[in-house]
Amino acid sequence: MVRVQRVTIVLANWCPHCVPLSLEKAKRVAKDLGVPLQVLDIDIPEQERAADRLVEEHGDYVEDYIIPQVFLEYDGSRVEHLFTGFSEGVSVTEARWADLFKSRFYQDLLRAQNES
Secondary structure, X not given: OOOXXXXXXXXXXXXXXXXXXXXXXXXXXHHHHOOOEEEEEOOOHHHHHHHHHHHHHHOOXXXXXXXXXXXXXXXXXXXXXXXXXXXXXXXXXXXXHHHHHHOHHHHHHHHHHHXX
16 A cells, blocks of 8 residues: 655745644644655755755646645655645635545545555
8 A cells, every 4th residue: 555655845934824824734744644744945945946846746836836835745756736825815725724634535545544
């Protein structure tokens, strides 16, 4: 069975959708799945390059992409985009996180992770 090996969040410390809101939610995802969390800050040049590659290959990419973006990294180097923040307002991003945690997708993900 393929298991999640790591959760990665792409963020910036100045972004109100990212810190503390989405960083705390990504920590919860990592804890729920029993895996480490990798943080890629787009304002740190070495991390920015890795973040840009990840978002371009697996996320919601445009030249000035929206942050935060959260990814699940599986065995065998498969990457799945999990979440993108919403520019409409922090309350919208917060509500979408709540929806994710209540979703059948998330519950199935936890079940599969715990069974394997």
